[in-house]
Amino acid sequence: MKTLENALQEGRRFLKEKQIADSDIDAWYLLSFLFRMNRAHYLMHSSMPISKEQYCEYMELIKKRGNHIPLQHITGEQEFMGLNFKVSNEVLIPRQDTEILVQEVLKAADGKTVLDMCTGSGCIIISLDRLGNIKSGTGADISASALKIADENNTRLEANVQFLQSNLFEQVQGKYDIIVSNPPYIPTSDIETLMEEVKDHEPSIALDGKEDGLYFYRRILSEGTDYINPGGFIFFEIGCDQGAAVSQLLKEKGFQDIRIIKDLAGLDRVVTGRYVNQEEPFT
Numbered sequence: 001m002k003t004l005e006n007a008l009q010e011g012r013r014f015l016k017e018k019q020i021a022d023s024d025i026d027a028w029y030l031l032s033f034l035f036r037m038n039r040a041h042y043l044m045h046s047s048m049p050i051s052k053e054q055y056c057e058y059m060e061l062i063k064k065r066g067n068h069i070p071l072q073h074i075t076g077e078q079e080f081m082g083l084n085f086k087v088s089n090e091v092l093i094p095r096q097d098t099e100i101l102v103q104e105v106l107k108a109a110d111g112k113t114v115l116d117m118c119t120g121s122g123c124i125i126i127s128l129d130r131l132g133n134i135k136s137g138t139g140a141d142i143s144a145s146a147l148k149i150a151d152e153n154n155t156r157l158e159a160n161v162q163f164l165q166s167n168l169f170e171q172v173q174g175k176y177d178i179i180v181s182n183p184p185y186i187p188t189s190d191i192e193t194l195m196e197e198v199k200d201h202e203p204s205i206a207l208d209g210k211e212d213g214l215y216f217y218r219r220i221l222s223e224g225t226d227y228i229n230p231g232g233f234i235f236f237e238i239g240c241d242q243g244a245a246v247s248q249l250l251k252e253k254g255f256q257d258i259r260i261i262k263d264l265a266g267l268d269r270v271v272t273g274r275y276v277n278q279e280e281p282f283t
């Protein structure tokens with residue numbers, strides 16, 4: 001007869017043997033996911049017997065994780081900004097670093113219209129809509145299958161975001177007070193060096209920033225200025241070594257008040273600037 005504790009120990013051992021990073025934590029998450037149980041409940045009931053079927057079901061999840069399938073693809077969810085988002089292999093799994101971007105936009109977003117370019121799961125714009133006081137939120141993405149997930153998240157989290165299938169700005173209309181984007185920013189040649197979980201299971205369209213990783217910053221800046229109200233802001237998430245290069249791109253486009261914001265690890269993570277249209281100065 002197996003107990004919850006036996007299952008957890010076996011899960012931990014298996015994942016460690018498969019050299020899964022954070023094996024102990026992932027074994028625990030899968031147990032807590034399957035048995036819908038928090039830590040306190042487990043500590044009180046760890047010697048509770050489980051059925052053979054339950055044990056096998058748990059070990060099936062563990063085996064998937066042992067094959068480097070991301071935890072979030074097994075559970076189908078990821079917490080972001082305290083909200084529970086649905087995820088799949090069609091969208092980038094929301095990252096904790098991106099919460100820095102959302103927190104920064106929240107400081108400027110009261111009563112503003114916001115466009116999230118390359119919205120993926122919709123985690124950025126849905127969080128802004130739910131946690132902020134924005135006037136309206138729009139999310140654009142080239143991928144129809146990503147937008148399906150974004151739409152499901154919109155309903156699941158009772159948000160009120162409009163989603164739009166668009167190759168960058170092709171289908172975007174009107175102007176916005178704020179454009180926010182976490183575009184693909186990994187240089188193509190670095191993708192091979194990423195963890196198996198990322199390079200083999202997350203959509204490469206959400207990762208690949210082409211040759212130098214800056215392709216989408218250039219495109220969004222050169223096309224996006226037609227879609228920002230004078231005096232409006234742009235907010236980008238960036239790779240930790242892209243702060244200087246992306247700031248320079250903003251400068252070349254005439255942005256002002258350019259700032260780099262660091263993440264919790266002290267690395268450059270967000271670049272922002274204010275768009276002042278030269279022809280119609282903001283008053």
Ligand code: GLN
Nearest residue numbers: 092119120182183184206
């Ligand atoms: N905006 C989404 C996120 O931050 C997707 C980003 C992407 O696909 N590059 O998670």
